[in-house]
Amino acid sequence: MRLVDNLVVWGGVALCLIPTVLIVPVLLLLPGGNTTRNILIGIDQLWNALARGNPTQTISARAWMSRGDARWMLLVKILDQIQPDHCRQAFLNEVAAAKRLVYGPK
Structure with a gap:
């Protein structure tokens, strides 16, 4: 069963890689806005x-x-080199969004 699970996951990765490689550069060339940002976040979540x-x-x-796991800490360090404090801010943004869903907008 584990083999089938892995095949499904990696098949999904393969199917998503091509559109991601084609869509992201085009979106980065478009003027910024909520739609572009939302699509990029959706790809990230995927x-x-x-x-x-x-x-x-x-x-x-x-x-x-x-980040307690060395593999994830390495990713934090890489992303934070590109944009300082990126991962912590991403986490805090998601916490704030969850609070808005639970408690409503301020």
């Missing part, structure tokens, strides 16, 4: 789900939450 993570969480927030 990759996290394929890595057996929470499908509503970005990889950056997951890396911050899992």
